[in-house]
Structures are given as structure tokens and as C-alpha cells.
Amino acid sequence: MVALIPKQIELDGQTVDAHEDTDLRAANAKHFVLADGRRAVVIQQGQHYADRDTGQWEETSNAVVAEARPDGFSQAVSRVPLRVRFGPRGRHRIGFGVGQYLTLSAADVAAVVQPVAEGNKVTYPGLWPDADLIYEHGVERVKESIVLRSPNAPASFRFRVAEKGNVSLRPADDGSIEVVDASGAALGRMLAPFCEDANGERGGATLAYDGAYLTVTLDATWLADPARAWPVVVDPTTITFQPGSEGVDTYVASDSAGSNYGDNAVLFLGVTDSTVVNRQPWLWVDTSRFSSGATITSAQLQLYLASLSYNVSGLALTPKSADGSWTESGLTWNNRPASGNWTGTAVNSGTTTAVWYTWDVTALVQSWVNGTRTNNGMMIQHAANSNHWLGQFASGDYTTDPTKRPKWVVTYTPDPTASITSPNGTQASPTTINDDVTPTLSGVYTGGYQMTTRQHQIHDEAGNLIWDSGEVADTKTSGQTVSVTVPTAASLKYGTLYRWRWRAKDGSGTWSAWTANGTGDGCWFRSTLTAPTGLSATADAANAEIDLSWTAHTGENLAGYNVYRRKQGDAAWTKINLSLVTGTTCSDNTAASGQAYEYAITAQANDGFESDKSTAASATVTFTGAWLNDLQVRLRRSPLIRHPRMASARLSLSGRWIVQDRGFAPRVAEIEVLYQSKSEREAIQSLLAADTLISYRDEAGEVIRGKVTAGAQLDALWSIAGFWPVQITEETAE
Numbered sequence: 001m002v003a004l005i006p007k008q009i010e011l012d013g014q015t016v017d018a019h020e021d022t023d024l025r026a027a028n029a030k031h032f033v034l035a036d037g038r039r040a041v042v043i044q045q046g047q048h049y050a051d052r053d054t055g056q057w058e059e060t061s062n063a064v065v066a067e068a069r070p071d072g073f074s075q076a077v078s079r080v081p082l083r084v085r086f087g088p089r090g091r092h093r094i095g096f097g098v099g100q101y102l103t104l105s106a107a108d109v110a111a112v113v114q115p116v117a118e119g120n121k122v123t124y125p126g127l128w129p130d131a132d133l134i135y136e137h138g139v140e141r142v143k144e145s146i147v148l149r150s151p152n153a154p155a156s157f158r159f160r161v162a163e164k165g166n167v168s169l170r171p172a173d174d175g176s177i178e179v180v181d182a183s184g185a186a187l188g189r190m191l192a193p194f195c196e197d198a199n200g201e202r203g204g205a206t207l208a209y210d211g212a213y214l215t216v217t218l219d220a221t222w223l224a225d226p227a228r229a230w231p232v233v234v235d236p237t238t239i240t241f242q243p244g245s246e247g248v249d250t251y252v253a254s255d256s257a258g259s260n261y262g263d264n265a266v267l268f269l270g271v272t273d274s275t276v277v278n279r280q281p282w283l284w285v286d287t288s289r290f291s292s293g294a295t296i297t298s299a300q301l302q303l304y305l306a307s308l309s310y311n312v313s314g315l316a317l318t319p320k321s322a323d324g325s326w327t328e329s330g331l332t333w334n335n336r337p338a339s340g341n342w343t344g345t346a347v348n349s350g351t352t353t354a355v356w357y358t359w360d361v362t363a364l365v366q367s368w369v370n371g372t373r374t375n376n377g378m379m380i381q382h383a384a385n386s387n388h389w390l391g392q393f394a395s396g397d398y399t400t401d402p403t404k405r406p407k408w409v410v411t412y413t414p415d416p417t418a419s420i421t422s423p424n425g426t427q428a429s430p431t432t433i434n435d436d437v438t439p440t441l442s443g444v445y446t447g448g449y450q451m452t453t454r455q456h457q458i459h460d461e462a463g464n465l466i467w468d469s470g471e472v473a474d475t476k477t478s479g480q481t482v483s484v485t486v487p488t489a490a491s492l493k494y495g496t497l498y499r500w501r502w503r504a505k506d507g508s509g510t511w512s513a514w515t516a517n518g519t520g521d522g523c524w525f526r527s528t529l530t531a532p533t534g535l536s537a538t539a540d541a542a543n544a545e546i547d548l549s550w551t552a553h554t555g556e557n558l559a560g561y562n563v564y565r566r567k568q569g570d571a572a573w574t575k576i577n578l579s580l581v582t583g584t585t586c587s588d589n590t591a592a593s594g595q596a597y598e599y600a601i602t603a604q605a606n607d608g609f610e611s612d613k614s615t616a617a618s619a620t621v622t623f624t625g626a627w628l629n630d631l632q633v634r635l636r637r638s639p640l641i642r643h644p645r646m647a648s649a650r651l652s653l654s655g656r657w658i659v660q661d662r663g664f665a666p667r668v669a670e671i672e673v674l675y676q677s678k679s680e681r682e683a684i685q686s687l688l689a690a691d692t693l694i695s696y697r698d699e700a701g702e703v704i705r706g707k708v709t710a711g712a713q714l715d716a717l718w719s720i721a722g723f724w725p726v727q728i729t730e731e732t733a734e
Helices: 220-224 362-370 679-686 716-718
Strands: 006-010 014-021 029-034 041-042 064-066 076-079 081-088 090-099 101-104 114-117 122-127 130-139 140-149 156-164 168-171 176-179 186-190 194-196 202-209 215-216 234-242 247-253 265-269 278-285 295-311 316-322 341-342 355-360 380-384 387-393 405-415 417-421 431-434 440-446 449-458 465-468 472-476 483-485 496-507 523-528 535-541 545-549 558-567 585-588 595-603 615-620 626-628 631-635 640-642 645-651 657-664 668-675 691-700 703-708 722-730
Touching: 006 041, 014 387, 064 114, 081 130, 090 186, 101 122, 130 449, 156 168, 168 202, 202 220, 215 220, 247 265, 265 295, 265 380, 316 355, 341 362, 341 380, 341 691, 417 496, 440 449, 440 496, 472 483, 545 595, 558 585, 558 626, 631 679, 668 679, 668 703
Parallel strands: 431 523, 535 615
Antiparallel strands: 006 014, 014 029, 029 041, 041 405, 064 076, 076 081, 081 090, 090 101, 101 156, 114 122, 122 130, 130 140, 140 234, 156 215, 168 176, 176 186, 186 234, 194 202, 194 234, 202 215, 247 278, 265 278, 265 387, 278 380, 295 355, 295 387, 295 405, 316 341, 316 380, 417 440, 440 483, 449 465, 449 472, 449 496, 496 523, 535 545, 545 585, 558 595, 595 615, 626 631, 626 691, 631 668, 640 668, 645 657, 668 722, 691 703, 703 722
16 A cells, blocks of 8 residues: 655745655655656655664654763764764764664773764864864764864874674775674775865875774874864764665865765865866766656756855856766766766856755756666766856765755656556466456556556467457556456457456556566466365165265356266276266266265366366165166066177278278167056156167166167057067267
8 A cells, every 4th residue: 555645845946735655765765746647756865764673764863862871871863773872081882783883982081071962963072182073973874073173183093992792893995994793794884084174185094993992093294284274174984874875976176186075075066266176076866766768857956055165156057967987986087987968057156055056957867767878977067267166065975964965856757557466377387267267357557647548468378369458448547456357258268378468558648568477478377167066975776876966166158067986996087977967966877786986076168178076975876676767677587788899891902801890889788678557668668769868777786878779669569568678779978
């Protein structure tokens, strides 16, 4: 059941009514259904929603709140997956799950400095001489900054490490340190640090771990340079939770052509003059969520301008496609790929900060979705002129206010999609449909617009088209079930393997693809008749027979039933009915006296398909005398039963006749029935008309069933008493 929550959202500068589809909420994305059937997705880099083992993505808060605890921690971050607690002397605990955490405590500090919390920031002022320790908590990361206020501050800082719950630290080749669990899987990462002075000049720093202490060491020569501008910030020594991200960003700088800024909190864009500083942001967003035929009706990149270094207006800030691959952690000015096989409309720079800039990237995103252009992301380039404007836009690593991180707002019309609910078997394992050759075929329609038309088809295993519904007008909204009952005219047969498929057309005139199940074009099914039930067998000695009855079968296109019999202990069954039984009872008047039998029933369809046999029922009948059908008779003598051989003759080339033995012909019984009254004669006469099917059996165990092929002479019929010679030629069930 799709959960839709009414919301109002900003699209194209207007507030519109929408419903959030919470089933599609992700760590950094929300999906909305608009009133006209379109969909909108708002992707904001970083993690903004958390799944706290509830199966639901919840709104998060990275605010630091007061929380008195007996273990000395007094502040905590709430409702986030990466939980942090803060105590005195720079002591903080970072949780990675139940019972898994690291505790880091600043070493070599004398004063008991308590944490000062404001929003998502915790500060330990003067924790070291002329140096502060600051933590900024984002939803998915903890950013640690050491601020050196003067040259009197230390150049090295140690933190004592305590590990709990199979969490440990593992140095990496790139200078970072990974947080890993017992299996070695990464839970987080402490990034390699660097220094930056008040003029933006960078210096070196290292992060080392000796099993007990983490040590951050600054480049002392760089610090001692007289040109150094204070304060100096050690940035970042960051622990990230590493959630899945749908967007990446960085920037490149001509004045630091070999540097990468993938972890920077801001994206620089602009120029200080025509030759010294030229900076460009590069951004990428995952568009695999959109099907290749989705229509992108609007796509915007929104960046928040946090501050300005220079504010002479007049730069045109132009979006361009990135025409080669790059990575967030590897891109530099020197290795940046070519750009500009798509160029969007420029946005003019301004002198106001704390505002959002919006670029229309609809055509670019559409080309990514259609596959006409590889999604390598995009960059933003300023106009080549001498104006001075250098903006600092919030990046995906902006922890001051995560809601200001880059946004991609995409409105689209999803392709109409037809999916199969049932029957949904594969060719190797088809769905079995019992007792029905006009089944109901069901699927689900999804799409931005309403469904207006549908079409269903059924093919046999050889690929022949068996039934086509044609284009049928039908209205369904996205998520509704579409069902159709196969008509009788389709003439489906029991036991035949079929595959079915369907497609849907939406209000824009777009057809979905035909449904498929991954192993072929459509899903497979076979109809079958189930075995009859409720069989019982009852001995009827008064009529020298065994009576059978069973529950009426409800299968579609039922033609009748077959009756099978075997002697107790035999393996093979023999069909005993000469024609289909159309009711739910029959009598076996070919049972030998005193013989134990088992019986089973099958159902047969009009197309000839026969079901499995029913559960067996057993019976034995014992009787006296001789019987013709249900009439007990007296015989003049014991019956003569012959089994003649068949032969044929043909003339050979030599003129000789050749006789060929063709085996045994059907058995023939010669019986002489006595009668002593007119009523007895008439009773016998009603049974013995020519070609009448008759069953003879006696207490000696003789049984023969067949047609009357010869009877008494006509004049003998007028006698009041006498005998009636009868010849019966045996018939057996096919």
C-alpha cells in the first residue's frame, strides 16, 4: 500500500499541492506525486533522513541537546544514525550502532573545559594554549576542527582512543584512518587533515594512530612562515558515517591546480581577476532512478550562496555538461575533463548572500535519462571577463546547516508501466490454473498519467498467437490493478502451455513495453483438471454389481467421467466404461463374484484432457446364479465361451493362396436362457435386441460384456416356455 502524505512544495518558484510518496523516501531524497500525475523528486546531497532500524526513513535533527549522564557526558546529538555524546576536556563518544562506539579524549590538557553547545556545534574554547577544539555535527558526519589563534598554539595534538564493541581503527594508504568492525567492513573514515590559514593558503598535516593515541601533527615550517595569516584551522579531521549518496560535488581552483577539494564545506565559483584565481564547481547526481523513456518536464540545480569573497556584480554563471569522467576525491584543475557539449542558460551573479541560485538543467538531465549523453555530471563556469566575484556555495559537506546543501529538483512524467501479478510463472515453472480455461489475468498499471487503453495477448509455447484482446479502452490510475477474463472464444485447452502479456497506453498516448518476466516475453501458465473427489464403492448383491458415486466436478468444459478398476493387489488400472459417464453415479455390472476390486475416477474435458485419478475406493460383491445386466436368469446349460482366432488370405504372385494369422478375435459367448412364462420371455426379450450392450456374469466367476450379435428364431418367441439362444460378442473400453 503506497503511503501518500499531503504536502506543499516549491516548484519553479511556485508553491504547489502534492503528495509525498513515503515508500520512495531515501537517505537524501523525497518523491512527490503532483495533481496532474507527474512526479517530482528533490535530491539534496548528504544524508537528511535516517532509518533507525524501523524500516522507515525519518526526518532527522543534528541539534546538540543537553543530556546529563552518570558517565560524564552532558550533551548529545539526537535522532541521527551517527550518535555522538560530548563531555569535558574534549572527550566525545561516537556511536556506530548498538554497543559499537569510539571514545576520543583530548590529551595533554590541564584545564577542565566544558563543551559549549550552539545548534549543531560544540566548542571547547581554550582547550590548549591559544587553540580551540570545535565539533560540527552533520547527520552523517562529525567534523572536527582545531583552531589555532596565534603562533603560540601547539603544532601537535593527541587524542586517547577507547574502542568498544569490536570497533577498531585501521590506517589507510591515503593518510586517512578507517573505522572498521570485527569483519573488517568500514563503518566510517577519519579523513586526512590539512591546514588552512585566514588567506586560504593550505599547509600540510598528518594523522597517525599507534594503537592508543591519535596524533594530528602540523607542518611546523609552514606554520612558522612570517606570511602566515591567523587564525589557522586544521580541517578536516572528520569521521563520516558514509551513507549511500545520490550526489557528489567538488570544485577546482587554478591557483592550486593540483589540489582536490572534494571534502570542502563550500564550493567556490568565480574569479578574483582574470589571471590569479579561477574556481569552478563540479556536481553529479544519480539519474538511474528514471526510466529511459521518462519525460523530464523540469530539472533545476539549486545552490545556496553562503558568503562572498568579492562582490563586484556582472559575472554570467553558466552551467555546462562535464564531457568526461571524474571523481569527487580525485578531481583537480589539472585533470578536469573537457566540458560544454551542452551549455545552459547563464544566471547573473549578485551581491546578496544567504540566497539560493537556480539553474535550469532540464535539457541536460533529459539527455542523461535518454542516454543520448553520458551522465558525467556538470560544472558551472563564470564568464571570461575582468569582473571580480567569488561566491562560496554550500557543498554536500556543509555541516553548518545541512538544509543548505545542493539540491536537484526534478519534475518528470514516468513511463507507463505494465507489470504482471498473476498468473506469473516461468516457462520452466508455469503457474497451474485448476479447472478453468477462461482464467482471469491480472497486473498493475503505474504511470504519471492515467491509463486509457490496454491490450492483452496469449501465445502458445510455439509462439503462435492464440488470443488478442485488441486495444481496449479502460481507465486506471497509477497503482491500480488491471484484470481481464479470457473469453470462451479464446478456446484455451487444458494441458497446453501458454504465455500471456499485456501493455498499457497512458493519457499522453505513450504505450508501455510489453510485460516480461525475465525469462521470456510474458508469463506462463497451464490449465489442468483436478481429480474428482468423494468416490465411494458399495457392493449390491441384490443386483450382482458394485455401485459407485462421487462428488460432482466443477471444472469448466467438463465432458464427463471415466471409471477405472483393478483387482486388489494389481498395479495396472483398466478403464471399464465404454462411453463417458455424465452423471456422478454408475454401477459396475461386470464385477466377478467374490473378487476384491479398487476403483478410481477421472474427469475428462471437452478437449479430451483427462485429470489424474481420484483417491481409490474398494469393494467386493458376492452373488449367486447367472445374471444378464440386472436380471437374474436360468440357463439351459453352462455358457460356451469361445476365443476365435482371426485369419485372412491373399493371393501370392505364384498364384497360391496365403493364409495369415491375425491373432485372437473378441471373445464370443453362446448362452441358452430358459423361460417359463410370457412375462419371463418379455423380460428377456427387452434385453436381447440385436446390438444391445449386455453384461453376463455368474457365480462361477465368468464375466463377459458385449453386444447381442445373434438371438432366437422368430417363431420361438411365441412359445410360452422354452429356451432362448443368445450370442454375445465381447466389447472392451478403449
